[in-house]
Amino acid sequence: MTQRLITHLRHVDLAVPDLAVQREFFTSTWGLKEEHTDSGLTFLAAEGSPEQYVVRLREATDKRIDLISFGAGDAADVDTLAGRLASEGVRLVTEPGTLQTPGGGYGFRFFDNEGRTVEISSDVAVRQHRPIEEGESVPVRLSHVVVNSADPEATVAFYDRHLGFSLSDTLMHPRMGSMMWFLRTNPWHHSMAIARGPHPSLHHASFELRGVDEYMRGTGRLLRAGVEKIWGPGRHLAGNNTFSYFLDPHGNTVEYTTELDVLDEDTWHPHVYDFSNPEVSDQWGTANAMNEFVAAKSFNDPDKGLFVAPPV
Incomplete structure (x- = not known):
């Protein structure tokens, strides 16, 4: 590294x-x-x-x-x-x-x-911001971004070698091998993760809410609004964060989360978690079951912007 x-x-x-x-x-x-x-x-x-x-x-x-x-x-x-x-x-x-x-x-x-x-x-100017109030179910910050990769081992190696990202944990499956790598740039458990997928694309973008109550209120608000929920609400083991995944109007997966672990980087050793164990995916047992149909929702469409810089 x-x-x-x-x-x-x-x-x-x-x-x-x-x-x-x-x-x-x-x-x-x-x-x-x-x-x-x-x-x-x-x-x-x-x-x-x-x-x-x-x-x-x-x-x-x-x-x-x-x-x-x-x-x-x-x-x-x-x-x-x-x-x-x-x-x-x-x-x-x-x-x-x-x-x-x-x-x-x-x-x-x-x-x-x-x-x-x-x-x-x-040196980007700091935006004037405010504390989020108790019960206010709006994002506090962008928590992390997860991308699908057709060659995740090489992608993890790229961010490690060239940018100094650290591996926090890995998810694996007995039949499919390693499936997701959680990478950090500071003590937050992950600010980026790499998922094994059929093609490069956005897996999901995750937004931190103030706390569990605000996270649940936000999840409920989205459900009442008729937004398609993919998975959740629940709490992951890797990162210990809550999760509720939804689809935006263009089919991108977006997540509400909270309480992502902050690590002691001097003592942390990465785990390899077997997500065929239901408690790895969801410690609470409250989310709908993760299966191939749920997982496929976050494969997303193949990204058409590869090696083509945005115009602005």
Whole structure:
């Protein structure tokens, strides 16, 4: 593992054919706040987060992940990461420079091993945010992003070798082998995870709520609104976080969660959990059974943005 210079997850940017429908879902139903708009672009913030935005939506013909953005400590760390990646043969999309997105900052973009666009940035202006009130069932922050990979072992190795991500835990199945790897960039159990899938795509984006009561209120609010629930409510063993998975209007999986473990990184040793054991998937036993039909919902459509940088 290389030296860790990435500090945290900033935002996930999605391209969708129907921007108006997606924006309405994320604001009126999911609980994000529209902070900035531009031609064909919407920047959505979480009320409790200092990040300028946690989701960017762009109207496009093809549905895709536009990019996944991570923070670095300062401009020197951004330059170090860019130089390291270039010297190791990673293809840069943009050189380090001033960002033209809300909050500004300094950053660059590159393609990972499967062609996803990743952005690393520092010095982005802090957004004015507020504490989430008791009983308020809106996201506090973007918790983590999980991607499907057709070659997950290579993808895990890429984020370890080039970006210093640490392995927290692995999920396996006796018949299928290793299936999901949880990666961290700070003491949170994971800010990214890699899932074995038929093709590269978004598996899910997860949003942290204030606590269990707010998480359950949010889950209930989505159910009452008629949003399709895939799986939950329950509590995972890896990460010890709660989960309720839903489908957005374009078929992306989005999750409400809370109480993700914060690790003592000096003493933590990764586990390998067998998720054929029902208590690994759901300690509470309250979620619908995980099976191949439920799992397939999060395979998503093949990402059409691989090795094609978003236009903005």
